[in-house]
Amino acid sequence: MADRMQTMTVSIWREDGDDGRFEKYEVPARENQTVLDVVAYVQQHIDHTLSYRFACRVGMCGSCAMMVNGSPRWTCRTHVSKVVADDRLEVAPLRNLPVIKDLATDMDPFFEKWVAAEAVFHPSKTRHDPMAAITPDDPMRIAASEAIECINCAVCYAACDVVESNPDYFGPAALNRSWSLVNDIRDDGQDVRLAAVGSNGGCHNCHSQQGCVQYCPNELNPTLSIAGLKRETTKALFRRSR
Amino acid sequence: MLDLRLYMLQRLTALIMAPLVIGHIAVMIYAVQGGLTVDEILARTQGSVAWFLFYGSFVVAVSIHGAIGLRVISFEWFGLKGRALQLFSWVVFALLFGLGAKAVYAVTFAGGGL
């Protein structure tokens, strides 16, 4: 008995170079379905022109991140029953990023800021040098490991109000990765990195509102990482003035 | 748009003001007992180096802290940028400092203080 006539209405953002708008679609209201299931259903059975991103569909890759009823979430990990409010389901592209089409955003600004925040590894050795001896209980390694699981899904970037109001701000993900590299003794670029995160778009713009902490699907804490960067840049300031 | 220097100034003035604010509230609670008059105020403050230093440093800290705070807000909420933002920040600083300094001077060493 696969005949389930109960349906629900979902509003999906449609944009194709013009002013975007929400469009409503009637989809089957199944007992267990994720928002990604709903979006896929619309694209496969109702409107083939709907554009959206996904890959693993099991909550590991972060490709399916979108705004669901105003909150940035992985749609494959969001059960419809858990987020539908007053029979309303609204799916929109991630906030704070330019829209390419419909639900797909341009991730270039996100990654450009990643580089600008020096969240990139600067090697200090060659393959001919001995490996760096880092023990797992080294405090710096522990700090780095706590921040390392970021998969660049941009949910925190979408959640951040400072990113919205400050176009120069690097954002939680880039700064979080920068912090993990500050704690990496193999990295040779700490001066450059501290200068970058202490600059105009850097860590000092963070108000510690912790939207990033609230929404990170990997349960990372960019606010804590950014606080670490604030401490490091402050220490560097006093070191320089001595 | 806050760089390290502005951020540190903001944090430092905040730390300076914390005890000053507590002190100020204590003074206010004491001062308003049984009504408040000009003569009462002046009797306490005129010619006093201590009050001058206390409220003088308060005015300096407030001017910096308030100007930087309003700078961030005007940038984030109203998109003020570049030279307009710089001008706004300095104007706020000048206003706060001017009004504050005038008040402190008036109740301590103006009018031929001792």
Next chain:
Amino acid sequence: MLSLAISAPARLDGFLRFTDLTIVKLAEYGLVFLLAAHLFGGLRLMALEFLPWSPHQKTMAALAVAFAFLVSTLFFLKAI
């Protein structure tokens, strides 16, 4: 305003009497409340940034200090 103390003390006295109005007292109370909130929120923020405490501990610390301040101020007001 305060500089009126020198230039026109009678006017400042008049203004001070104005501050005895209830509506002004309420506004003053509101202002002091907002100031206290700003002060303790700021201290909590700086604890978050500079001290290696857990976020929960810091919020609790700020609340505790704020509450202690409230109690001591009320006591002060009643005592005199």
